[in-house]
Amino acid sequence: MDHQGPGDVAADLIIIGAGPVGLFGAYYAGCRGLSVAIIDALDEVGGQVSAMYPEKEIFDIAGFPAIKGRELISSLTQQAGQFQPTYVCGERAEKLEPGTTPQGEPTFDILCASGRRVTGRAVIITAGIGAFTPRSLGVGAEFEGRGLTYFVRDPSSCSEQDVVIVGGGDSALDWALLLEPIARSVTLVHRRDRFRAHESTVAAIRASSVRIVTGAEVVDVHGADAMTSLTLSGPSINDADANLPCDRLIAALGFVANLGPIHDWGIELAGRRHVVVDSAMRTSVPGIFSAGDITDYDGKVRLIAVGFGEVATAVNNAAVFINPDVGLFPGHSTDMPHPAGRP
Numbered sequence: 001m002d003h004q005g006p007g008d009v010a011a012d013l014i015i016i017g018a019g020p021v022g023l024f025g026a027y028y029a030g031c032r033g034l035s036v037a038i039i040d041a042l043d044e045v046g047g048q049v050s051a052m053y054p055e056k057e058i059f060d061i062a063g064f065p066a067i068k069g070r071e072l073i074s075s076l077t078q079q080a081g082q083f084q085p086t087y088v089c090g091e092r093a094e095k096l097e098p099g100t101t102p103q104g105e106p107t108f109d110i111l112c113a114s115g116r117r118v119t120g121r122a123v124i125i126t127a128g129i130g131a132f133t134p135r136s137l138g139v140g141a142e143f144e145g146r147g148l149t150y151f152v153r154d155p156s157s158c159s160e161q162d163v164v165i166v167g168g169g170d171s172a173l174d175w176a177l178l179l180e181p182i183a184r185s186v187t188l189v190h191r192r193d194r195f196r197a198h199e200s201t202v203a204a205i206r207a208s209s210v211r212i213v214t215g216a217e218v219v220d221v222h223g224a225d226a227m228t229s230l231t232l233s234g235p236s237i238n239d240a241d242a243n244l245p246c247d248r249l250i251a252a253l254g255f256v257a258n259l260g261p262i263h264d265w266g267i268e269l270a271g272r273r274h275v276v277v278d279s280a281m282r283t284s285v286p287g288i289f290s291a292g293d294i295t296d297y298d299g300k301v302r303l304i305a306v307g308f309g310e311v312a313t314a315v316n317n318a319a320v321f322i323n324p325d326v327g328l329f330p331g332h333s334t335d336m337p338h339p340a341g342r343p
Contacts, residue, residue: 019047
């Protein structure tokens with residue numbers, strides 16, 4: 001680790017991905033006495049949850065009948081913060097360089113796109129669906145930041161606005177229901193007659209005041225300094241629907257995801273989208289583990305709840321990789337001293 005330069009980071013364990021699974025992994029690694037550096041391409045922690053549905057309620061987290069995405073991330077960050085992990089946010093992990101310490105122990109250097117180097121003794125990949133970019137609406141790109149968005153971080157920003165949401169999946173309908181009581185008006189535009197969202201969500205939309213326009217797509221967006229209206233086209237469009245007032249256009253068309261540079265790290269992949277792991281969350285490269293939605297194995301279920309268990313398994317096995325003299329199972333948390341010194 002003598003090559004560390006200004007801004008470089010060294011830790012026992014490198015976690016790639018600061019979503020829910022990565023954050024819980026940082027906490028659990030702290031319980032194992034490991035220092036942690038977390039790398040994430042986004043500027044803030046929380047991964048897809050923070051970027052795509054911070055205000056959406058999540059119903060499958062153990063112990064919570066329902067919890068909003070931002071509240072879950074806040075709690076996970078507070079939990080991990082007890083052990084003071086180093087966050088390397090706004091940095092894309094580009095290159096992996098295996099090495100050894102002067103004592104002959106294996107190390108890994110992760111080179112970020114900026115040139116920053118993060119060094120550790122083991123790596124856990126918790127990158128979710130990988131790097132993701134929103135699908136383009138095809139028009140109105142010049143209004144990004146001035147009306148066009150792909151998700152809403154703060155629903156209150158839509159107060160007293162005419163909102164148009166484009167899409168037919170769960171995200172589009174969830175946004176419509178969330179913004180209905182906040183916005184001046186909400187219109188849902190979908191190019192097909194049928195929605196892909198859950199049946200109960202579709203039923204809720206049809207029972208709401210949300211205006212539904214199907215068989216249509218946005219063909220033009222209007223405005224000067226900010227968006228003011230848009231034009232729809234389609235076989236079902238009449239004069240009343242052709243031009244809609246619009247202060248906020250939400251293109252909820254999904255995201256294109258890929259593993260990016262991880263493809264070139266020599267790790268066995270499944271379908272070029274997922275990392276193959278065994279029951280110990282080991283990848284095909286010794287010292288590199290993975291957990292969460294990015295992993296693949298027979299019977300895999302992609303839920304946050306599953307990822308929490310997987311990353312605990314990955315951390316315990318990484319701890320043994322770093323120091324073969326420690327036990328795989330550290331005991332239950334109720335038997336561990338509290339990091340803040342409380343009994």
